[in-house]
Amino acid sequence: xxxxxxxxxxxxxxxxxxxxxxxxxxxxxxxxxxxxxxxxxxxxxxxxxxxxxxxxxxxxxxxxxxxxxxxxxxxxxxxxxxxxxxxxxxxxxxxxxxxxxxxxxxxxxxxxxxxxxxxxxxxxxxxxxxxxxxxxxxxxxxxxxxxxxxxxxxxxxxxxxxxxxxxxxxxxxxxxxxxxxxxxxxxxxxxxxxxxxxxxxxxxxxxxxxxxxxxxxxxxxxxxxxxxxxxxxxxxxxxxxxxxxxxxxxxxxxxxxxxxxxxxxxxxxxxxxxxxxxxxxxxxxxxxxxxxxxxxxxxxxxxxxxxxxxxxxxxxx
Amino acid sequence: xxxxxxxxxxxxxxxxxxxxxxxxxxxxxxxxxxxxxxxxxxxxxxxxxxxxxxxxxxxxxxxxxxxxxxxxxxxxxxxxxxxxxxxxxxxxxxxxxxxxxxxxxxxxxxxxxxxxxxxxxxxxxxxxxxxxxxxxxxxxxxxxxxxxxxxxxxxxxxxxxxxxxxxxxxxxxxxxxxxxxxxxxxxxxxxxxxxxxxxxxxxxxxxxxxxxxxxxxxxxxxxxxxxxxxxxxxxxxxxxxxxxxxxxxxxxxxxxxxxxxxxxxxxxxxxxxxxxxxxxxxxxxxxxxxxxxxxxxxxxxx
Numbered sequence: 001x002x003x004x005x006x007x008x009x010x011x012x013x014x015x016x017x018x019x020x021x022x023x024x025x026x027x028x029x030x031x032x033x034x035x036x037x038x039x040x041x042x043x044x045x046x047x048x049x050x051x052x053x054x055x056x057x058x059x060x061x062x063x064x065x066x067x068x069x070x071x072x073x074x075x076x077x078x079x080x081x082x083x084x085x086x087x088x089x090x091x092x093x094x095x096x097x098x099x100x101x102x103x104x105x106x107x108x109x110x111x112x113x114x115x116x117x118x119x120x121x122x123x124x125x126x127x128x129x130x131x132x133x134x135x136x137x138x139x140x141x142x143x144x145x146x147x148x149x150x151x152x153x154x155x156x157x158x159x160x161x162x163x164x165x166x167x168x169x170x171x172x173x174x175x176x177x178x179x180x181x182x183x184x185x186x187x188x189x190x191x192x193x194x195x196x197x198x199x200x201x202x203x204x205x206x207x208x209x210x211x212x213x214x215x216x217x218x219x220x221x222x223x224x225x226x227x228x229x230x231x232x233x234x235x236x237x238x239x240x241x242x243x244x245x246x247x248x249x250x251x252x253x254x255x256x257x258x259x260x261x262x263x264x265x266x267x268x269x270x271x272x273x274x275x276x277x278x279x280x281x282x283x284x285x286x287x288x289x290x291x292x293x294x295x296x297x298x299x300x301x302x303x304x305x306x307x308x309x310x311x312x313x314x315x316x317x
Numbered sequence: 318x319x320x321x322x323x324x325x326x327x328x329x330x331x332x333x334x335x336x337x338x339x340x341x342x343x344x345x346x347x348x349x350x351x352x353x354x355x356x357x358x359x360x361x362x363x364x365x366x367x368x369x370x371x372x373x374x375x376x377x378x379x380x381x382x383x384x385x386x387x388x389x390x391x392x393x394x395x396x397x398x399x400x401x402x403x404x405x406x407x408x409x410x411x412x413x414x415x416x417x418x419x420x421x422x423x424x425x426x427x428x429x430x431x432x433x434x435x436x437x438x439x440x441x442x443x444x445x446x447x448x449x450x451x452x453x454x455x456x457x458x459x460x461x462x463x464x465x466x467x468x469x470x471x472x473x474x475x476x477x478x479x480x481x482x483x484x485x486x487x488x489x490x491x492x493x494x495x496x497x498x499x500x501x502x503x504x505x506x507x508x509x510x511x512x513x514x515x516x517x518x519x520x521x522x523x524x525x526x527x528x529x530x531x532x533x534x535x536x537x538x539x540x541x542x543x544x545x546x547x548x549x550x551x552x553x554x555x556x557x558x559x560x561x562x563x564x565x566x567x568x569x570x571x572x573x574x575x576x577x578x579x580x581x582x583x584x585x586x587x588x589x590x591x592x593x594x595x596x597x598x599x600x601x602x603x604x605x606x607x608x609x610x611x612x613x614x615x616x617x618x619x
Contacts, residue, residue, distance in 0.1 A: 012426065015421060015424070015426065016426070018421060019421060019422075019426075019428075019432050022418065022436070022505060023432060023435040023436070025501060025502055025505055026435055026436070026438055026439060026505060026506075027435060027438070029442075029502075030438075030442065091342045091343075094339045094340075094342060095339065095340055095342060095343040097339055098335075098336050098337075098338075098339025098340040098343075099339075099340065101336075102332055102333065102335060102336025102339065103332075103333070103336070104332075104333040104334075104336040104337060105333070107336060107340070110340055110343065110344070110347070113343075113347050113351065113352075114343070116351075117347065117351050118562065119562055119600070119601075119604075120351075120355070120597065121565060121566050121573065121593060121596065121597060121600070122566065123573060123576050123577060123580070123589070123593045124355070124358050124590070124593040124594070124597060125350070125351065125354035125355060125357075125358055126577075126580070127358070127361065127366075127580065127586055127590070128353070128354030128355075128357040128358055128361070129350055129354050131357075132349065132350065132353075132354065138349075158346065158350060160342060160346075161342045161343065161345050161346025161347075161349070161350070162342055162343045162346050162347075163343075163346035163347065163349075163350045163351060171343070196331070196332065196335045197335070200339075218440075221440065221441050225441075225446060225447065227446045242446040245446055245450065246446055246450065284450060287450075288447055288450060291446070291447065292441070292442060292447065295441050296441070299434075299438075299441055303434045303437075304430065
C-alpha cells in the first residue's frame, strides 16, 4: 500500500516536470519577443540582461504602432476576419449538413471534393484562381469581366462558397457532428409537421453550437494570420495588420533614409535613428507583440469554452 | 398502396432536392475555384504562359516543363527530397509526442485547464506572418539554441544518450532520437492539433470500460496498452493525414517557397505548375503508403 502511494507521488512529480517543461517551451518564444520589444540597443547583445531589459523603453512600440498604421489596420483586420469567419461558418454548416443528412446523386463525389480541396496545395491552383478574380465573369454570366483583385470580394466570395482557408476541414468537422445526431430526432420533427428547413433551423442548428464556435474561432485566427491569400488577392493595396507588420522593415528604413535627423523617433532606442538591423529587431518584435495581442486577449476570454468544448465537438466522429 | 408509394417517392425526391440546396454554395464554389482551376493548371503545366494586357496567351509545349523541373533545374529535386525525408522523419515523432501529451492532459491534476490552454497556444501563434518574421529575427537564433538546451535538459539529454549508447542500439536510431530531442520546439508546435484530436478521442472512451477493466484487475499500465491504445488507433490515421497535409502546405515548407519564387520570377509559371504537380503526386504517394501500412493495423470498435 505504501509502495503504491509512493509510486503515485513519483509519477505526479514526473508529470509535473513534463507539463511544466513543455509549457515553458511553448511560452518561451513569446517571452523572448516581449522582452526584446522593450529593450534598448545596448541590451541586445548584453549577456547579463536576462528577460528584464536594463535600458527599458517603449520606443519600439511607438515606432511599430506608427509604421504599422496600427489603429486603422487593426479595425480593417478585425472586420475582415470577423466577416470571413462568420460567412464561412454559415456556409460550411449548410454544406456539412447537406452532406451528412441527405443522399442525392453526386453527394459522395462532393464529399471527395471536400477532402481533395483540403489536400491540394494552394500553389497548384494559385494562378488560375488569381486569373479568375482578375477577369471575373461568373460562368460568363457577366458580359464584361470585372477585376476583383485589390478588393475584399475574393475573400467574401470564397468564404460564402465554402472554399476559403482550410474550409474543407470545417466542412468535415461539421459533417461528422451532424452524422452523430440521432435520426429519430429528425423524424420526430418531420412527423410533427416541420419541413426540412425548419427542422434544420430549429432542431439541428442548436445542437451544433459548440462545433460552430470552434469553426468560427479557427476561421478567425487563420484569417488573421493569413498572408498567402491576402497577398494573392490584395497584392500591394492590402490595409491589413499582416501587411503592416511585414512592411515595417522597409517603411521604417525608407523613413530613416529620407529624414536622417529624425531624432525624435529613434532617439531613445539608439542615439540616432539609423535603420540598423538591431533597431529593426526591436521594432519588429514590438510589432509582433502588437499583432498577436488581440488574438491572445480573445483566447484568454474564450479559452475555457474553447478547451472544454473541443472535447464535445465530435471532432473524432 | 399506390398512394403511399407515390408519397414516399416524392419525399425522397424532396430530400434529394433539399440536399442540393444545402450544398449549392459548395457546388458553385468547387467548380469555380477548384475544379476549373485544377483543369486549367494541368493545361498550364503543359504549356508556356505569357500575361499580356488583355489576358494571357498559351502555347503548347508538351512535357517540356516537367523535364525542366526534374532534370534542368538544379535545386528542385534536391529540395523536394530533403523536405520529403524531413517530413517522413517528423511524422512518427509528432504522432508519438501528441499521443503521450494527450494522455498527460487527460489525467486529473492541479492546473490542468491552464496546461491545456498553454498546449493549444501554438494554434494561435504558429502560422503565417509571425513565423516568417521570426525566422528573419536576430534573437531567433539565440532563442532557438536556448530552447534546444531546455529540451535536452528536460529529457536529461546526456543521460539518455549515454543510456542508448550502452544499450547497443543501432547508431541510426540513436541519432534519430537525438535529432528529435533537438527539434522539440518544432515538434510541440506541430502537435497542437493532433493533441486536440487525441484528447477528444480519449474523452470518448466510455467510463464503463474503465470500470470493467478495474473489476477484472487490470493495472493502469495494462489498461493503457490494451484499451486506450487500440481505441485511439483510428485517430492515428486522421492525425497522420493532418500532419502530412499541414506540413506540406505550410509557409515554412521550403518546397512551397521555392515553387512560389519560381512562379513569380525565375523559371516561369509553366515550370512552377509542373513542379506543383510533381510535388502533389509525391504527397499522394506518401498518403497512400501511410494508409497501406497503418490502415490494416487500425482497430475499429463500433
